[in-house]
């Protein structure tokens with residue numbers, strides 16, 4: 297039996313280049329590794345915590361499904377599915393809640409951050425916190441444990457969630473005997489945090505993102521808006537800036553070296569932005585074209601998902617049967 301690699305992304309808005317260079321690119325590389333059984337999914341029930349509108353849910357799910365495929369996910373090689381089509385996830389989530397100490401959830405970074413903000417603002421510590429936010433890590437543990445996952449490729453910000461999934465699997469196994477595979481995170485330490493157009497971390501919540509599939513006009517406009525210093529066009533420029541960070545992401549090594557030289561000699565910011573647009577556009581165009589084709593033929597994408605969902609459910613049913621047996625509940629009759 298092959299070991300399982302599994303990862304998911306929440307559909308919470310158009311993916312940006314921070315998501316791409318931070319997690320998607322590496323997840324796609326992993327998806328090509330035939331040593332493993334690979335599960336890639338859309339974590340739509342995780343998105344429910346921030347999406348409270350049916351139209352947004354539909355739109356972002358569609359965009360994310362097309363993003364995975366446009367970035368190179370091959371549904372012949374991996375199981376590609378939506379979390380919401382695997383009801384066994386939610387049954388396992390409930391069972392896992394009953395072995396998870398409350399204290400573990402109290403320590404979750406995302407929950408603690410909200411509490412901290414509330415305390416600073418002099419509000420009730422749990423102001424605006426619902427149980428979906430509080431139990432988020434248990435749902436994520438269910439996603440992971442349902443498919444006997446060994447490795448979970450994620451960004452650094454998800455490390456604690458995978459550690460919690462590991463703890464929860466161990467709590468369960470300790471009480472009921474070995475039933476659930478204990479997972480490990482797979483973190484690329486060297487993926488830097490991609491900076492946003494304003495110099496802070498790129499994030500949808502800051503509105504400083506470069507969307508992965510912005511059309512050429514929008515891409516040019518966003519690049520021309522990157523903050524730069526006020527040095528004169530002929531003055532040497534430091535490569536320690538947002539613009540050069542993007543040149544490093546999109547440019548080949550030769551291009552980076554050539555641009556570093558031009559920065560040292562003195563290049564106008566306008567010319568540097570023009571160059572960046574050219575290399576970013578050349579990099580993104582093939583993916584953008586594929587993305588647009590998938591968006592226009594979404595029925596085909598849905599068929600691919602349905603195929604993945606059918607296979608994923610068979611595995612999910614096997615795990616649930618094993619878990620029900622362990623806890624002393626009858627199988628489905």
Ligand code: ADP
Pocket residue numbers: 305306308314315316317318319450451452453454488489490491497498499500501
């Ligand atoms: P956002 O902050 O824009 O809402 P998400 O929280 O939806 O992004 O992130 C989805 C995934 O993309 C996460 O696993 C996260 O690690 C990764 N990611 C998000 N922003 C960045 C960034 N600026 N640099 C690197 N990785 C990022």
Ligand code: TRP
Pocket residue numbers: 302303304305306339342435436439440448449450454457
């Ligand atoms: N919480 C992850 C994120 O915000 C998404 C996610 C949900 C996930 N379930 C998962 C990632 C299981 C890996 C494995 O990015």
